[in-house]
Amino acid sequence: MIKQKTLKDSFSLSGKGLHTGLDLTVTFNPASENYGYKIQRIDLEGKPIIDAIADNVIDTTRGTVLANKNGDRVSTIEHGMAALYALGIDNCHIEVNGPEFPILNGSSEFYVQEIEKVGIEELNAVKDYYIIKSKIEVRDEKTGSSIIVLPDEDFSLNVLVSYDDSLIIPNQYATLEDMNKFKDEIANSRTFVFVREIEPLLSAGLIKGGDLDNAIVIYERKMEQDKFDKLADVMGVPHMDANLLGYINHDPLVWPNECARHKLLDVIGDLALIGKPIRGRIIATRPGHTINNKFARLMRKEIRLHDIQAPTYNCNIPPVMDINRIRELLPHRYPFQLVDKVIEIGANYIVGVKNVTSNEPFFQGHFPEEPVMPGVLQVEAMAQVGGLLVLNSIEEPEKYSTYFMKIDGVKFRQKVVPGDTLIFKVELMTPIRRGIATMKGYVFVGEKISCEAEFMAQIVKNK
Structure with a gap:
C-alpha cells in the first residue's frame, strides 16, 4: 500500500521569468494529505490561491497558464510541476511572488535537486492512483498531435517529436519506462525554440527573459545575413x-534527443494537473501544451465518471484468505456465509470476492422466475468482508466477532443475478476506537457499482 507524500521542508528558487523577464522567487512548502497542488500569488492583494488542475488552464500558447475564477494568473509552471509529479509528491503548497515561475535553466533539474535536499515525507493517507483499464485517446487533426493511454501495470511514457520541415530535428523519440529514472534521464532536458519563432514571440510580448542560458535555440531554416544578425543582437x-x-x-x-526528452518532461508537468497519479502506458505524438491539456481535462472527466474504481481481480493469484481461513474468523455458515475469499488486505481496506451461482438458496423464493440477489444480502456480504478487515487488525481474532450497530447511505444501483462475480471493497472511514469500527463499502459487478453503504460495527469478545 503506497502512501501519499509531501516535502519534509520548504525550499525556494529564484531567477528571471521566461516571458516577463521579472526577477521571481518560487517557494515549495509541505502540505497535508489530500491537499493536492495549490499555487499562491503572494505579490497580489489578498494573496489569492489557484488550484493547479487542468480545468483551470486558460492558455497554452508557450507554456501552461493557470487562473482562478477572479482572473489571477500564474504561468510557466510545467517544469516545477513535472518535478513534483515525477518524484511522487502528492501534496504541495507553492508560493510565487509574480505571474510566472522562474525559468532557471529551462529544465526541471534544480527543482529535483532541491526536493532531494529537503527530503520527502510519507503521510498517512493512501495514494489514490487512477488505473487505466481501457484505451483513452485524444487527437488534434490539424496539428497531427495525439495522446493515447493504454492499460499497464505501472506508469510509462513514450514521446515522438516530429517537425516535417526541420533539417535539424525531423524526428526524435524519448521514452521513460520507470518514473524513478526521471531524475537521471529527463529532468535536465532544456526547453527549446526555433530561431524563426523568436521575432513573432517577441512581438507578442513573450520570451522577454529568454536567453541561451535557459533555452536551446535551433537554427534550421536559412535566412538573410542581415536579418540573422539582428536576431543575434536580440x-x-x-x-x-x-x-x-x-x-x-x-x-x-x-x-542527442534533448528536445524530445524535454517534450516528455512537459507532458509529465501537464499530467500533474490531472489531480491523481495514473497507472498506464502513454504514447504522445507531437505533443504540446495544448494537446497535453486536452488530455488532462479528458482524464479528469474520466475520473469523475469513474470516481470509485473496481479493484483489479486476477483469478490466477492465490487469495490472502481462503474459505478455510474465513471460517476460522467468521461464525457464519451455510446458507449465510457470503464471502468466498479475500484477495487483498491493507491497514485500512480489504477486497473480497463472492461468486453468485444459481444454486444460492435465496433464489428459490426471491423472484424465482427472474432470480435476483436480495439487496440486504449484498449489504450483509459487504459487512462480513468488513468484519474480516476489523478482525484481521486484532490479536487472537478467532476469539472475537463483529456485530452491526448502524447502516447509512445504502444505495442499490443494479441487479445482481446468477453468474455474477461480486467484488467487495471495504475501507475504514476512521481509525478503530474502543472496539467501534466505521466503514464504507462497495459491491462491484465488473466495473460497475451494484451497491454501496456506510456502516458501523462493534467488536465483541465471544463468550
Whole structure:
C-alpha cells in the first residue's frame, strides 16, 4: 500500500521569468494529505490561491497558464510541476511572488535537486492512483498531435517529436519506462525554440527573459545575413554565418534527443494537473501544451465518471484468505456465509470476492422466475468482508466477532443475478476506537457499482 507524500521542508528558487523577464522567487512548502497542488500569488492583494488542475488552464500558447475564477494568473509552471509529479509528491503548497515561475535553466533539474535536499515525507493517507483499464485517446487533426493511454501495470511514457520541415530535428523519440529514472534521464532536458519563432514571440510580448542560458535555440531554416544578425543582437550572441544551420547554445546538448526528452518532461508537468497519479502506458505524438491539456481535462472527466474504481481481480493469484481461513474468523455458515475469499488486505481496506451461482438458496423464493440477489444480502456480504478487515487488525481474532450497530447511505444501483462475480471493497472511514469500527463499502459487478453503504460495527469478545 503506497502512501501519499509531501516535502519534509520548504525550499525556494529564484531567477528571471521566461516571458516577463521579472526577477521571481518560487517557494515549495509541505502540505497535508489530500491537499493536492495549490499555487499562491503572494505579490497580489489578498494573496489569492489557484488550484493547479487542468480545468483551470486558460492558455497554452508557450507554456501552461493557470487562473482562478477572479482572473489571477500564474504561468510557466510545467517544469516545477513535472518535478513534483515525477518524484511522487502528492501534496504541495507553492508560493510565487509574480505571474510566472522562474525559468532557471529551462529544465526541471534544480527543482529535483532541491526536493532531494529537503527530503520527502510519507503521510498517512493512501495514494489514490487512477488505473487505466481501457484505451483513452485524444487527437488534434490539424496539428497531427495525439495522446493515447493504454492499460499497464505501472506508469510509462513514450514521446515522438516530429517537425516535417526541420533539417535539424525531423524526428526524435524519448521514452521513460520507470518514473524513478526521471531524475537521471529527463529532468535536465532544456526547453527549446526555433530561431524563426523568436521575432513573432517577441512581438507578442513573450520570451522577454529568454536567453541561451535557459533555452536551446535551433537554427534550421536559412535566412538573410542581415536579418540573422539582428536576431543575434536580440539574443545577445555574436554574429554567425547565416549559411550554417544547427544548435545555438552556450552549453552543449545534454542528450542527442534533448528536445524530445524535454517534450516528455512537459507532458509529465501537464499530467500533474490531472489531480491523481495514473497507472498506464502513454504514447504522445507531437505533443504540446495544448494537446497535453486536452488530455488532462479528458482524464479528469474520466475520473469523475469513474470516481470509485473496481479493484483489479486476477483469478490466477492465490487469495490472502481462503474459505478455510474465513471460517476460522467468521461464525457464519451455510446458507449465510457470503464471502468466498479475500484477495487483498491493507491497514485500512480489504477486497473480497463472492461468486453468485444459481444454486444460492435465496433464489428459490426471491423472484424465482427472474432470480435476483436480495439487496440486504449484498449489504450483509459487504459487512462480513468488513468484519474480516476489523478482525484481521486484532490479536487472537478467532476469539472475537463483529456485530452491526448502524447502516447509512445504502444505495442499490443494479441487479445482481446468477453468474455474477461480486467484488467487495471495504475501507475504514476512521481509525478503530474502543472496539467501534466505521466503514464504507462497495459491491462491484465488473466495473460497475451494484451497491454501496456506510456502516458501523462493534467488536465483541465471544463468550
